[in-house]
Amino acid sequence: MNARVMAFKAYFPLIGIAILALFLLVIAPGALSSFRLNNLGKYCCYAIAGVGIGLAWGRGGMLVLGQGLFFGLGAYAMGMHLKLEAAGPDAVPDFMMNFGSGVLPAWWAPFRSGAFTIAAIVVIPALVALVLGLAVFKRRIKGAYFAILSQALTVAFGALLVSQIKYTGGQTGLNSLSTFFGYNLYDPVNKKMIYMITAVILIVMLLITFQLYRSRFGEVLIATRDQEERVRFLGYDPANIKVVAFVIAAIMASIGGAMFVPMAGLINPREVSALASIMLIAGVALGGRATLLGPAIGALVVGYGRTSLSEAYPDQWTYFLGAMFIIVILFIPNGLTSVIPKAWQALNRRRTDIKEVEAV
Amino acid sequence: MNDPQTHEPDHLEIKDLAVSFDGFKAISGVDLALKQGRLHFLIGPNGAGKTTLVDALTGLVKASGHATYRGKDLLSLKSHQIVRAGVGRTFQTATVFEELSVLQNLDIAGGVHRSAWGMIMARRKVPTYVEEALETIGLQDVSRRPAGVLAHGQKQWLEIGMLLVQDAKVMFLDETVAGMSAEEREETGELLRRICPDRTIVVIEHDMDFVRTFADIVTVMHGGKVLTEGTVAEIQANPQVQEVYLGRSAEGTAHA
Numbered sequence: 001m002n003a004r005v006m007a008f009k010a011y012f013p014l015i016g017i018a019i020l021a022l023f024l025l026v027i028a029p030g031a032l033s034s035f036r037l038n039n040l041g042k043y044c045c046y047a048i049a050g051v052g053i054g055l056a057w058g059r060g061g062m063l064v065l066g067q068g069l070f071f072g073l074g075a076y077a078m079g080m081h082l083k084l085e086a087a088g089p090d091a092v093p094d095f096m097m098n099f100g101s102g103v104l105p106a107w108w109a110p111f112r113s114g115a116f117t118i119a120a121i122v123v124i125p126a127l128v129a130l131v132l133g134l135a136v137f138k139r140r141i142k143g144a145y146f147a148i149l150s151q152a153l154t155v156a157f158g159a160l161l162v163s164q165i166k167y168t169g170g171q172t173g174l175n176s177l178s179t180f181f182g183y184n185l186y187d188p189v190n191k192k193m194i195y196m197i198t199a200v201i202l203i204v205m206l207l208i209t210f211q212l213y214r215s216r217f218g219e220v221l222i223a224t225r226d227q228e229e230r231v232r233f234l235g236y237d238p239a240n241i242k243v244v245a246f247v248i249a250a251i252m253a254s255i256g257g258a259m260f261v262p263m264a265g266l267i268n269p270r271e272v273s274a275l276a277s278i279m280l281i282a283g284v285a286l287g288g289r290a291t292l293l294g295p296a297i298g299a300l301v302v303g304y305g306r307t308s309l310s311e312a313y314p315d316q317w318t319y320f321l322g323a324m325f326i327i328v329i330l331f332i333p334n335g336l337t338s339v340i341p342k343a344w345q346a347l348n349r350r351r352t353d354i355k356e357v358e359a360v
Numbered sequence: 361m362n363d364p365q366t367h368e369p370d371h372l373e374i375k376d377l378a379v380s381f382d383g384f385k386a387i388s389g390v391d392l393a394l395k396q397g398r399l400h401f402l403i404g405p406n407g408a409g410k411t412t413l414v415d416a417l418t419g420l421v422k423a424s425g426h427a428t429y430r431g432k433d434l435l436s437l438k439s440h441q442i443v444r445a446g447v448g449r450t451f452q453t454a455t456v457f458e459e460l461s462v463l464q465n466l467d468i469a470g471g472v473h474r475s476a477w478g479m480i481m482a483r484r485k486v487p488t489y490v491e492e493a494l495e496t497i498g499l500q501d502v503s504r505r506p507a508g509v510l511a512h513g514q515k516q517w518l519e520i521g522m523l524l525v526q527d528a529k530v531m532f533l534d535e536t537v538a539g540m541s542a543e544e545r546e547e548t549g550e551l552l553r554r555i556c557p558d559r560t561i562v563v564i565e566h567d568m569d570f571v572r573t574f575a576d577i578v579t580v581m582h583g584g585k586v587l588t589e590g591t592v593a594e595i596q597a598n599p600q601v602q603e604v605y606l607g608r609s610a611e612g613t614a615h616a
């Protein structure tokens with residue numbers, strides 16, 4: 001294969017991103033009802049988290065079973081801001097009147113500021129992931145132990161949210177949200193705007209990941225996944241490489257969680273539970289964890305599948321979903337999107353075969 | 361930087377090095393001076409402690425004693441820090457990144473010289489030091505192939521190329537020519553000769569023909585200790601060596 005074709009092939013994913021952007025930003029807003037579009041927006045949030053999982057798990061080999069933790073950190077940060085907005089200036093959220101002292105806790109107060117909230121959505125999960133990542137990867141904890149640890153933290157986070165009802169709204173979470181940075185959440189125009197913001201964020205995350213995958217960092221990350229010990233003898237500490245990927249994945253999950261809140265109109269512990277984490281990772285596995293677009297597409301498909309199957313078969317839909325995973329993992333272990341390059345290769349092979357036959 | 365030792369020629373000094381696994385002394389009392397510009401071979405029967413010695417010097421196993429290179433105590437550093445101090449190694453089985461191309465494999469080894477900003481950029485062109493290494497190891501024709509499809513010998517050369525890109529001043533090569541054809545051995549030896557003058561190269565080897573042809577100096581290890589050290593002629597004349605090593609090896613040359 002000559003260099004020009006190779007260089008061209010390197011940009012293939014951009015074409016995929018462009019097609020996805022066309023679908024999400026042009027076709028879907030025109031074709032879908034406000035309700036369906038809002039649902040698609042929620043799937044985009046899963047997809048944003050999924051892109052991060054693809055980076056950490058697909059490329060970095062870290063089985064991040066607990067991304068619900070970071071999704072939740074972003075979601076609750078956003079939820080707190082919107083809850084304070086809904087309460088109005090100087091007022092206290094309703095559940096604090098019912099369950100708490102009726103005084104706003106000091107650590108809630110800064111979330112009145114939109115700028116602080118946006119910064120918190122990025123910085124808090126990044127710090128948590130940094131500390132956690134350094135503690136875990138420097139000690140060379142990996143594989144199943146890391147997966148169990150990340151899952152356990154998510155369970156602990158969920159339990160904390162439920163138990164601290166004075167601060168978090170407990171099982172019910174933060175609901176009755178009415179505005180998003182001043183825009184009424186019930187106005188269809190604003191709903192569409194929030195959807196568009198989310199879809200654009202997803203596209204931007206994909207572009208960032210595209211650059212990461214083609215960068216030297218992306219190469220070292222794959223090298224670390226495949227032969228961690230060998231990477232040490234290239235002069236890198238593999239722990240640092242993994243921490244960087246883990247932190248980026250955490251930030252993406254957090255942003256996904258934050259955008260989920262205005263579209264759902266609420267946030268509660270169920271949305272960030274261990275089960276939610278598994279749904280996230282399942283979408284990534286379905287779509288193809290090591291590919292660029294696979295995690296996003298997988299998350300969109302699983303989100304859509306959950307809604308439509310649960311509407312049609314409220315009791316049995318989880319079985320369908322389970323069956324789908326078994327089939328995909330048995331027959332297409334690299335995910336749905338891995339089929340496309342294979343088909344392309346097969347097509348190319350046929351073409352060259354034909355050419356050779358003609359040459360003879 | 362003002363350390364007087366940096367002005368001396370490169371020299372890895374090993375004093376009283378010992379490694380023990382659960383009380384079993386794998387190596388003990390090893391004193392060695394590894395000097396720049398000569399092909400230094402490390403030989404000895406299986407279990408003599410050759411690989412363990414290299415493992416100790418590259419941070420893979422804990423060791424006591426001293427190993428100083430350019431004023432740094434290697435025994436207190438971690439593997440990746442030792443690499444950054446200029447000491448590199450290969451492994452008995454070539455461990456290249458099979459999915460990456462030959463060029464990418466070489467490029468990835470250049471990370472020690474790069475800033476964090478350089479890491480998030482894609483490779484635009486091939487850096488000159490990568491080009492040079494590619495030429496030195498003679499793999500230009502296969503530079504865009506995935507490393508996984510390379511022949512066994514080519515993989516070993518690629519590993520040496522990666523050490524060149526890393527600019528390792530001290531190279532430990534673990535049984536590099538094992539499993540190579542006679543022609544590949546010849547080429548490997550010449551490659552080592554070419555890169556040797558401004559480096560310290562230490563080769564663990566079993567193949568006595570290869571040692572005889574290319575060694576400037578040979579250290580014989582036996583039972584975790586240094587038995588003797590000298591030129592090929594001196595080693596071959598040493599009755600102790602003949603007893604523990606060469607005698608047996610001479611009978612069993614078929615395996616080489």
